[in-house]
Amino acid sequence: MKREIFLEEKPLEEALAGYWEFLRNLGALDPGPAETVPVAASCGRVTAGPVFAAVSHPHFHAAAMDGYAVQARRTFGATEQSPLRLRVGEEAFPVDTGDVLPEGCDAVIMVEDTHAVTPDVIEITAAVFPYQNVRVMGEDVVATEMLLPANYSIRPVDVGALLAGGVTTVAVHPQPRVALIPTGTEVVAPGTALKPGDIVDFNSPMLAAMVREWGGVPVRHEIIPDDFAALKDAVSRAAAEYDMVLTIAGASAGREDFTAAVVRACGTLFAHGVAIKPGKPVVLGAVAGKPFIGLPGYPVSTVLNAELFARPVIFAKQGRVVPDREKVAATLSRRVVSPAGVEEFVRVKLGRTGEKIVATPLGRGAGRLMTLVQADGILRVPRFAEGFEAGSVVTVELLRTRREIEETIVIIGSHDLALDIIANFLRLKFPEATLSSAHVGSLGGLLAVKRGEAHAAGTHLLDEETGEYNVPYVQRYLAGVPVVLVNLSYREQGFIVIPGNPKGIRDFSDLLREEVRFVNRQRGAGTRVLLDFHLRRLGLDPQRITGYQREEYTHMAVAAAVAGGTADVGLGIRAAAVALGLDFVPVAEERYDLCVLKEHWEGKVGERLRVVLGDPEFRAAVLARGGYDLRDCGQVLYVQE
Ligand SMILES: Nc1nc2c(c(=O)[nH]1)N[C@H]1C(S)=C(S)[C@@H](COP(=O)(O)OP(=O)(O)OC[C@H]3O[C@@H](n4cnc5c(N)ncnc54)[C@H](O)[C@@H]3O)O[C@H]1N2
Numbered sequence: 001m002k003r004e005i006f007l008e009e010k011p012l013e014e015a016l017a018g019y020w021e022f023l024r025n026l027g028a029l030d031p032g033p034a035e036t037v038p039v040a041a042s043c044g045r046v047t048a049g050p051v052f053a054a055v056s057h058p059h060f061h062a063a064a065m066d067g068y069a070v071q072a073r074r075t076f077g078a079t080e081q082s083p084l085r086l087r088v089g090e091e092a093f094p095v096d097t098g099d100v101l102p103e104g105c106d107a108v109i110m111v112e113d114t115h116a117v118t119p120d121v122i123e124i125t126a127a128v129f130p131y132q133n134v135r136v137m138g139e140d141v142v143a144t145e146m147l148l149p150a151n152y153s154i155r156p157v158d159v160g161a162l163l164a165g166g167v168t169t170v171a172v173h174p175q176p177r178v179a180l181i182p183t184g185t186e187v188v189a190p191g192t193a194l195k196p197g198d199i200v201d202f203n204s205p206m207l208a209a210m211v212r213e214w215g216g217v218p219v220r221h222e223i224i225p226d227d228f229a230a231l232k233d234a235v236s237r238a239a240a241e242y243d244m245v246l247t248i249a250g251a252s253a254g255r256e257d258f259t260a261a262v263v264r265a266c267g268t269l270f271a272h273g274v275a276i277k278p279g280k281p282v283v284l285g286a287v288a289g290k291p292f293i294g295l296p297g298y299p300v301s302t303v304l305n306a307e308l309f310a311r312p313v314i315f316a317k318q319g320r321v322v323p324d325r326e327k328v329a330a331t332l333s334r335r336v337v338s339p340a341g342v343e344e345f346v347r348v349k350l351g352r353t354g355e356k357i358v359a360t361p362l363g364r365g366a367g368r369l370m371t372l373v374q375a376d377g378i379l380r381v382p383r384f385a386e387g388f389e390a391g392s393v394v395t396v397e398l399l400r401t402r403r404e405i406e407e408t409i410v411i412i413g414s415h416d417l418a419l420d421i422i423a424n425f426l427r428l429k430f431p432e433a434t435l436s437s438a439h440v441g442s443l444g445g446l447l448a449v450k451r452g453e454a455h456a457a458g459t460h461l462l463d464e465e466t467g468e469y470n471v472p473y474v475q476r477y478l479a480g481v482p483v484v485l486v487n488l489s490y491r492e493q494g495f496i497v498i499p500g501n502p503k504g505i506r507d508f509s510d511l512l513r514e515e516v517r518f519v520n521r522q523r524g525a526g527t528r529v530l531l532d533f534h535l536r537r538l539g540l541d542p543q544r545i546t547g548y549q550r551e552e553y554t555h556m557a558v559a560a561a562v563a564g565g566t567a568d569v570g571l572g573i574r575a576a577a578v579a580l581g582l583d584f585v586p587v588a589e590e591r592y593d594l595c596v597l598k599e600h601w602e603g604k605v606g607e608r609l610r611v612v613l614g615d616p617e618f619r620a621a622v623l624a625r626g627g628y629d630l631r632d633c634g635q636v637l638y639v640q641e
């Protein structure tokens with residue numbers, strides 16, 4: 001197969017508009033022939049034509065109150081001073097709400113406005129006017145009136161109204177059936193025992209859920225290996241049978257990426273490559289007159305392209321229009337640099353930490369699906385922009401509700417496994433609350449608190465002069481900012497080593513040995529400060545440590561480097577070593593505090609944190625991770641006015 005090397009870079013607007021036009025000319029956006037479904041099962045479906053009432057509602061004059069049905073004119077003149085008497089069974093007829101109004105009657109007197117004089121006679125002290133307390137025939141729905149227009153998405157109230165109007169079945173647009181074809185020789189079904197190189201097909205179940213959410217019916221095809229003929233065969237068959245075809249992976253320009261060639265061979269290729277990031281190598285076309293989209297394999301690219309290109313088509317085929325996402329103005333906490341020439345979709349975390357909503361960009365890799373899991377919104381960097389400066393106000397499309405964002409506690413700073421446990425218990429205790437934590441190191445966290453971009457920072461910074469934790473740093477970097485230091489834990493720091501400690505690492509001088517490969521933490525991380533402190537104390541030259549320049553951002557990333565065999569040792573907390581089945585050589589106990597802005601500690605954020613930190617089950621869960629001491633957990637250890 002000839003290698004596909006030419007990727008276009010069609011601007012997104014042009015690709016969207018052009019592809020739309022291309023599909024419309026093919027008739028590929030039209031809904032198929034209508035189908036009839038029972039009204040009771042029609043919620044979420046879209047009407048194929050107008051729906052008219054078969055009967056009126058109510059279809060008779062009905063008593064609207066419990067009481068007596070009467071002829072209104074017989075009651076005229078009744079007052080407190082001159083009550084009127086009516087004979088039951090002749091002039092006043094007992095009725096309950098919903099009863100048919102008896103022949104000859106045109107009003108109802110509520111039972112509480114009457115009193116019985118004898119079993120056969122009632123007295124009334126006020127008149128009723130004609131049709132008072134009566135629901136006249138057709139009050140709600142008049143037979144033949146239009147209940148719903150065409151292309152209308154049926155909601156629960158509409159189900160009720162249709163049935164009230166005597167309609168029991170309704171003609172709706174068919175739900176587009178969307179074939180999903182995962183490709184790749186290395187792709188295996190979820191649950192398969194994994195060999196190196198295997199990739200779990202999580203994209204197609206994810207896409208199936210998206211298609212279902214959009215009103216389509218997903219049909220998952222078996223995984224097709226990287227083989228031109230096999231893919232062409234699968235695509236042609238699927239296009240003949242279903243309303244739309246999506247392939248997953250093989251969209252790019254690799255030696256085994258056949259999607260574009262397949263579409264050329266059995267259909268029409270509209271575009272290969274759109275100027276977006278992630279998601280550039282998308283393939284847009286039609287096969288057998290059906291929309292065809294070749295989604296790139298990286299999951300963030302898959303999701304993004306499905307939302308941009310597949311979702312509007314699935315909606316159009318049901319007579320629906322994709323609703324806009326809610327947008328908010330947010331202040332960027334960090335600079336975002338983006339290449340010119342492509343429109344980039346940056347995933348961001350959002351939180352309100354004061355007057356403004358702050359947006360913190362998440363990781364950018366198209367393979368990092370967790371960035372979409374964690375994202376609260378999407379920031380689009382336009383094609384002709386090279387990014388945004390920190391502090392600029394940007395527009396963010398929301399992926400979560402405003403309420404969720406308002407209820408988010410933002411903790412930025414050093415990473416600790418206990419933060420995940422806080423996140424979990426926060427949700428258990430306060431279902432509306434979310435913990436958003438970003439790991440930028442202790443110092444980065446303190447500075448974020450200072451800039452008002454976080455409610456709190458996780459910090460464990462050792463002052464080399466005094467040997468004291470955190471307080472000197474708060475005094476130095478947050479001078480004049482009212483904050484409290486609340487202890488989260490004392491934790492063991494030490495060497496995370498391969499099980500059995502084959503390199504025999506006992507103390508800091510061992511890191512300088514030639515055969516020892518180290519993995520470091522980033523500058524500003526408390527663990528890095530601890531390392532540098534001990535190296536200096538012992539007069540050891542960091543430059544002699546192999547791997548001193550290799551920086552990771554979390555304890556778990558350090559442990560993963562050791563577990564993965566790319567390093568022999570890293571400095572980190574015991575819990576990270578325990579989590580990955582590694583050995584641990586303790587070197588110090590350190591104090592990990594939350595530095596919380598005083599106003600937040602005294603407000604809702606503090607209230608919620610106190611509940612979680614004081615919870616015995618929370619504490620048990622932290623202690624179970626190993627290497628933690630909670631003797632001061634939840635205690636305010638320092639207050640700065
Ligand atoms: N020379 C170039 N190489 C690449 C380019 C480029 O422009 N020039 N684009 C890169 C970009 S951007 C993307 S995105 C990928 C797209 O790759 P393909 O669509 O061809 O996909 P594969 O290479 O087959 O797979 C990539 C990757 O996707 C994951 N994957 C695939 N299928 C599934 C699945 N069913 N479930 C979960 N994950 C899946 C997997 O991690 C694969 O490794 O190409 C770049 N290369």
Ligand code: MOO
Pocket residue numbers: 276277278279280281296298301366367
């Ligand atoms: O542009 Mo690719 O779609 O980033 O991963």
